[in-house]
Amino acid sequence: MAEQPLTEQDVLAQRKERIDWREAIEGYLFITPAVLIIAVFGLFPIAYAFYMSLHRWRVRKGPLVGLDNYEKAIGDWQGALIFVVGFILLYVAYRLWQSAFTEERTWMLLSKAGSALVVIAAWYAISFGWGRMLLEGDDRFLNALPITLYYSLGTVPVEIALGMILAYLLFQKIRGQEFFRMLYFLPYITPVVASAVVFRTIFSPRETSLANRFLQFIGLEPQKWLFESRPFLEVVFGLKLEGFWAGPSMALVSIILFGIWTYVGYNAVIFLAGLGAIPKDLYEVAEIDGAGQWQLFRHITLPLLSPVTFYLALVAFIGTFKAFNHIFVMRTPSALGTVDVASIVIFDTFYKANQYGYATAQAILLFLIILGLTMVQNRVLGERVFYG
Amino acid sequence: MIRKRMLLLTLVALFALLLAACGGGETSEPAEQPAEQTTTEQTTEETKQEEPKQEETKQEEGTMEEGAKEEGAMGEEDPWANVDPSGQTITFWHQHSRSREEALNEIVQEFNDTNEWGITVVAEYQGSYGDIFQKMLGVLNTPDVPNIVVAYQNQAATYQLADGLIDMNPLVDSPKWGLTEDEKADFFEAFFNQDVFPTFGGARLGFPPNRSMEVMYYNIEWLKELGYDAPPTTPEEFKEMACKAAQQPFSKATAEGSRGYELSIDASRFASWTFAFGGDVYDYENNRYTYDSEAAIQAMEFLQSLFEEGCATIVTERYGDQTNFGAGTTLFTVGSSSGLPFYKSAVEEGANFEWSVAPLPHTTSDPVMNIYGASVSIPKSTPEKELAAWLFIKYYTSPEVQAKWAKASNYFPVRKSAAEALQDYFEQNPAYKTAFELLPYGKFEPPTPGYDFVRDMIEEKMAAIAEGAPVAETLAAANEEANQILQEQLEQLGE
Numbered sequence: 001m002a003e004q005p006l007t008e009q010d011v012l013a014q015r016k017e018r019i020d021w022r023e024a025i026e027g028y029l030f031i032t033p034a035v036l037i038i039a040v041f042g043l044f045p046i047a048y049a050f051y052m053s054l055h056r057w058r059v060r061k062g063p064l065v066g067l068d069n070y071e072k073a074i075g076d077w078q079g080a081l082i083f084v085v086g087f088i089l090l091y092v093a094y095r096l097w098q099s100a101f102t103e104e105r106t107w108m109l110l111s112k113a114g115s116a117l118v119v120i121a122a123w124y125a126i127s128f129g130w131g132r133m134l135l136e137g138d139d140r141f142l143n144a145l146p147i148t149l150y151y152s153l154g155t156v157p158v159e160i161a162l163g164m165i166l167a168y169l170l171f172q173k174i175r176g177q178e179f180f181r182m183l184y185f186l187p188y189i190t191p192v193v194a195s196a197v198v199f200r201t202i203f204s205p206r207e208t209s210l211a212n213r214f215l216q217f218i219g220l221e222p223q224k225w226l227f228e229s230r231p232f233l234e235v236v237f238g239l240k241l242e243g244f245w246a247g248p249s250m251a252l253v254s255i256i257l258f259g260i261w262t263y264v265g266y267n268a269v270i271f272l273a274g275l276g277a278i279p280k281d282l283y284e285v286a287e288i289d290g291a292g293q294w295q296l297f298r299h300i301t302l303p304l305l306s307p308v309t310f311y312l313a314l315v316a317f318i319g320t321f322k323a324f325n326h327i328f329v330m331r332t333p334s335a336l337g338t339v340d341v342a343s344i345v346i347f348d349t350f351y352k353a354n355q356y357g358y359a360t361a362q363a364i365l366l367f368l369i370i371l372g373l374t375m376v377q378n379r380v381l382g383e384r385v386f387y388g
Numbered sequence: 389m390i391r392k393r394m395l396l397l398t399l400v401a402l403f404a405l406l407l408a409a410c411g412g413g414e415t416s417e418p419a420e421q422p423a424e425q426t427t428t429e430q431t432t433e434e435t436k437q438e439e440p441k442q443e444e445t446k447q448e449e450g451t452m453e454e455g456a457k458e459e460g461a462m463g464e465e466d467p468w469a470n471v472d473p474s475g476q477t478i479t480f481w482h483q484h485s486r487s488r489e490e491a492l493n494e495i496v497q498e499f500n501d502t503n504e505w506g507i508t509v510v511a512e513y514q515g516s517y518g519d520i521f522q523k524m525l526g527v528l529n530t531p532d533v534p535n536i537v538v539a540y541q542n543q544a545a546t547y548q549l550a551d552g553l554i555d556m557n558p559l560v561d562s563p564k565w566g567l568t569e570d571e572k573a574d575f576f577e578a579f580f581n582q583d584v585f586p587t588f589g590g591a592r593l594g595f596p597p598n599r600s601m602e603v604m605y606y607n608i609e610w611l612k613e614l615g616y617d618a619p620p621t622t623p624e625e626f627k628e629m630a631c632k633a634a635q636q637p638f639s640k641a642t643a644e645g646s647r648g649y650e651l652s653i654d655a656s657r658f659a660s661w662t663f664a665f666g667g668d669v670y671d672y673e674n675n676r677y678t679y680d681s682e683a684a685i686q687a688m689e690f691l692q693s694l695f696e697e698g699c700a701t702i703v704t705e706r707y708g709d710q711t712n713f714g715a716g717t718t719l720f721t722v723g724s725s726s727g728l729p730f731y732k733s734a735v736e737e738g739a740n741f742e743w744s745v746a747p748l749p750h751t752t753s754d755p756v757m758n759i760y761g762a763s764v765s766i767p768k769s770t771p772e773k774e775l776a777a778w779l780f781i782k783y784y785t786s787p788e789v790q791a792k793w794a795k796a797s798n799y800f801p802v803r804k805s806a807a808e809a810l811q812d813y814f815e816q817n818p819a820y821k822t823a824f825e826l827l828p829y830g831k832f833e834p835p836t837p838g839y840d841f842v843r844d845m846i847e848e849k850m851a852a853i854a855e856g857a858p859v860a861e862t863l864a865a866a867n868e869e870a871n872q873i874l875q876e877q878l879e880q881l882g883e
Binding site: 056058059060200201204205206208227229332333334335336337348351352353354355 | 522525528546547549550552644653702704705837838840841844847848850851852854855873876877879
């Protein structure tokens, strides 16, 4: 049977297909180097860490132990499940609360009441699950998680707020703007170990240390700073709270101050770039309409800076959960482990106890926590970002 | 629509919570425990089952690696007798820098020029102890491993968890290559025994080329001002003098403040004070820590009382005790004898007074001194290289070389007879001589794997005690934790 001759349309289709293929191959070739680098230096270590975490792996590889290393860290799977459900409920409560404002009056009240109930249930689940985990799990690792959270919550909001204020001030027409911009950026580019050593001296418990001299100058008692394991609230306000509500130790607060000092300047510079991108005519129009400085800031600057704020918050939050160098330098035995964030505990398990399998299990758990929190942050804060 | 979805999601989450909570009540806990035990038993069984396999593997490896040794050992007592180290080139990883490195290189060069087997040692600076440890973990049991490596006892123990070092006992005892009984007796006993590991069946995993010792530094002139003409020998005397000094500053002090004793929070200080109170931090017969022993409790209660009465403070900055001692604001400190030159310069640059060292005040009839220092270990390679490594170590620890090394490094020699060649050095450094005379009273901290981890934990407990934590309870908890860490480390031996 003779073959049918190809029509012009067929030829065109074949040519298009060839071009599509060629373009696709070219595209893949372009991204291959990046994919290879990410796979080798990013994905492979994560996969290998997971593989290690499934083994009893000390100085050398031992037998496969499945999820034993994870169980050793979190103690009790049921407790962990209840704990996670508690956080899911918190998210649900948040959603309910949000939906309340889009509903009619009756549903609004019901949604708000429901939200409050879910918050109570969530809190119960979190504390109950956490209690069960603490009973069976690794105290050092589990206690490091709230310490990491304190560090993060103590650092990120303050450094972002201060960064924004500084940027706003620097954005005004003042002399030496460039100089101040460089000055504020300096802490960020100073080697962190060097500056942490200096801060260790500043926050020494000696009466003659810089921090204590300052306190004495303003008429306050000298403090033990990095050597103080008692909660900040107890030391400063005499408030003796229990558990999570006791808050960070004085030693951790000293380290938080270092964290803030390091990143305020960086945030200010990024905010300055964001401020430069806001159209000036918006301010002019608002001023013509009689808006004051606060209103300009509240209704123009703040919303239009929200993409920058979101980016900084996201990066800072991840960064604080991974923070290590300065905390390692500034920690002292007298802090009694109250500054040992998750990264420090993982480091000790890895380098001092040489329990590689267990350390990688802890690292994977921290990775999952960061991933989960980043997703929630992305979802919750991402919705509030105003792109103009 | 959104409302329905939200309500549905809430109900699902609440239901899940209810299910989990019901399953996790008090009634379920007894049921969980046997399950957990079963898991542990299973793991242990798995390990037990694997043991023979791994032993077989070890035997196979041993057959290949130690073939030469075994050939020579057929029917002979000395397994090393027929091994020939001639012409071997070996590497030596160490942490010595500056003048110490120069002195070590001279020793190595002399060995390379004079040894009869044509062995060449290549000494390589590889960073700090910690750096070397991390590098070693990466190259253990590979061809890249050095032939001699500086290692603290706990680091050597960690290497041995991977079966990475040779047992040096057969080499030390070898009639052909080893030490004579007289030579062995010439080593300070505690130094010689420190690298024999009870946790590894008495294997010798290192050999000491130098040592330091914890001593008490004291200000002679200040003591005289306080009305004493000799350092304290008992804890009671120590306390009396320290408390008096806290009240009566030194007349030549160049800075503010007056402290009796400055304690640096360190696990070696814990051990030193426990030794001084007649105890130990480790039970070598049963392979377990004894941080809660009667002596340890008494020692810590003693230190706590110093803090409570304002006679002692904690060192708050790195080497802050040296600085304050030099400035004449601290009467007593306890630290390593390797700090002698640094104390000397601190005093010369500070209040410039007469000072010396003495044993820690003790409740025992004789002083008990905490000695420590890194040894050199021989990682597994070929029998020829292992023997060549030992021959260099033997040279390095010979009396003449030891005297030279002690003068250059300010460490203590490990041989008693090295003292003869050190007379001029003793005259120039009377504090060094005083400390040297205390060497026969040496005792050491446990050579256990994971000791770094235990040290961190003990330091936290020490700090808590200084802050007023109940001593017996704190030490009981510390001891339990330390033994748990040790147990976890030793589990690797069966893998």
